[in-house]
Amino acid sequence: xxxxxxxxxxxxxxxxxxxxxxxxxxxxxxxxxxxxxxxxxxxxxxxxxxxxxxxxxxxxxxxxxxxxxxxxxxxxxxxxxxxxxxxxxxxxxxxxxxxxxxxxxxxxxxxxxxxxxxxxxxxxxxxxxxxxxxxxxxxxxxxxxxxxxxxxxxxxxxxxxxxx
Numbered sequence: 001x002x003x004x005x006x007x008x009x010x011x012x013x014x015x016x017x018x019x020x021x022x023x024x025x026x027x028x029x030x031x032x033x034x035x036x037x038x039x040x041x042x043x044x045x046x047x048x049x050x051x052x053x054x055x056x057x058x059x060x061x062x063x064x065x066x067x068x069x070x071x072x073x074x075x076x077x078x079x080x081x082x083x084x085x086x087x088x089x090x091x092x093x094x095x096x097x098x099x100x101x102x103x104x105x106x107x108x109x110x111x112x113x114x115x116x117x118x119x120x121x122x123x124x125x126x127x128x129x130x131x132x133x134x135x136x137x138x139x140x141x142x143x144x145x146x147x148x149x150x151x152x153x154x155x156x157x158x159x160x161x162x163x164x
């Protein structure tokens with residue numbers, strides 16, 4: 001299973017101690033001893049980082065699929081920056097991915113390729129989107145829930161991630 005999340009900025013310990021534990025409990029409730037591999041990636045798109053590519057004396061936007069996982073990435077985190085879209089005007093904004101939990105043990109190249117491929121799979125866009133499709137689906141579902149469910153959620157859902 002892969003899980004992408006788009007709402008945490010910098011509080012990665014909370015994801016590990018609270019949300020990953022909820023996944024583990026959910027897996028255990030499905031079947032005793034059920035322990036699938038789990039890859040949790042925090043996706044941050046509202047960042048100030050910009051990437052440029054130099055060609056001789058000229059500077060241009062990097063091509064879609066460009067990954068930067070050294071130099072400006074963190075020394076303490078398993079993270080990378082990915083450019084998934086072409087920008088014809090202005091500067092392209094990469095998306096920052098932070099792997100906060102991994103029992104699947106994909107190589108960094110496999111995680112980066114998976115992230116890039118998921119930006120191609122959003123149903124109503126012919127090209128790529130900036131974040132993986134699952135983040136956009138979760139956002140749509142949360143928005144729809146907020147717009148159409150007028151009133152509090154059922155009491156038994158208060159401690160669950162019912163909006164996903």
